[in-house]
Amino acid sequence: MISEALQEVIEELADIEDRMERFEFIFDLAEEVLDLPVEAWTDENRVKGCQSQAHLEIRLDNGVVHLRGGADARLVQGLMGLLALGMHGQPLDVAQAMTVDHIKEAGVLNSLTPSRSNGVRTMFDMITSVLEAMNHGE
């Protein structure tokens, strides 16, 4: 079961037909992710394969997921906001219920192949693999 906040946003997005309006909506979601300041951008938290600069910090605290993110492209920051709505402050099982298909449903990207320049899939894979590793106590 995904978070209520993510569910609501997905439903709102489904009602938006105009592509530019969708972009506007996703851009606004940038506010939803806690800012990871540029000083905290490291190679370790860099989203590899992303053409723009994108960094994500993922923590698991007492079974609750914490996300902070920063990107120079507004769209990427907005997609981080979407991830945050599905994961930040959520128990692990709720966060892990979010799949890459939920990002696809945002309907602003033509494809989510691993080589796609925006690296959204890479961002998603990065979070899920870190969460899995943390969950297994690594």
Next chain:
Amino acid sequence: MVSASDFPILSRTVNGKRLVYLDNAATTQKPQVVIDAMNRYYTNSNANVHRAVHTLAGEATDGYEACRTSLKSWFNADRLVLTSGTTEAINLVAHGWGRANLKQGDAIVLTEMEHHSDIVPWQMLSKERGVELRYVPVLEDMTLDMEAFEASLPGAKLVCVVHTSNVLGVRNPVERIIEQAHASGARVLLDAAQGAPHTRIDVTDMDVDFLAVSAHKMLGPTGIGCLTVKEDAFAEMAPFMGGGDMIDQVTVEGSTYQENEHKFEAGTPRIAEAIGWKAAMDYLEQVDLEVEHHRLLNIARWTAEALRGLGCTVYGRHDDLDSAVVSFLHPSLHAEDMAHLLDAQGFAVRTGHHCAQPLLHRLGISSTVRASFYLYNTMEEAEGLVEALGHVLERFGGSA
């Protein structure tokens, strides 16, 4: 005059809008005649080349070799090896000529303007052979530092330079580079992936040793390109890929190789692609490239000026010989955001580092948006791009 109606893809819509394709420096669209030629080959003549004696093999061989003949004539080349593209052509020089002729202590001159395809193979060779790499800097005006180039020549055995920059559209003074390199005893490789589609290059007249080209940037199919080689340089090359088609005799003790270009075309070659490329060359033969160059350059100059008017920084100078490429950035919106928002309105532009990170590093940026024009593009499309960008900046510029 080229008609957009010759290119079936240009009649499609993208995101509900008519497609305006401005990513030609990445790849160009294909006229129907190219698509038909490749279809005809697979429908009627598909066979392997060079060995079999049956009719289909003959037709396939004729089609494949006709591509070589056409290109040799177009470029006025002594030798012409068909490769998978510019990248493989450059790698062929690195492996086929470089390994046989370069040793520790020798130097290769490159420039900061090179595409990664003309950097990475040399870095690999440098690591393997201890060859020194010297990079000619790019100046503030986005041209090569020719004084530094001259200073880099002593001891250099090879000069590798991009004919026309894929980011800036800047056409380098290749004639002067070749003359000075030869005077210093160095051979010259030109990366003409961007130059060849926009201007007729005569390699004999230019006296260039190696010229690397990709078909798909000049209306041909992907997966094929060529390397032209001057006769004396050809004699200095050794094959770097072994296999079928490139051999003369094979025994368990060893093999001998073919003498001609086939020596460097191991394995079943790209037959359909060669036939498609020949059709593209036939199409280009009907086009006055000089007239088109001026038309497209005017569009690029207009676009650059209009973008500056919108507050964009434009990277490039658009001199008379430069290609119709407009790289730009706007301070209020990231390049990637801009490209997505333009795509939403039907405009296909490129964003990113364009596989030229050293150049972008020199310019102090990490990416640009790039609109690149080719034969089927019009001034109306450029006007549409500027108008669409104006809307994007009005609506999204403040929020970034």
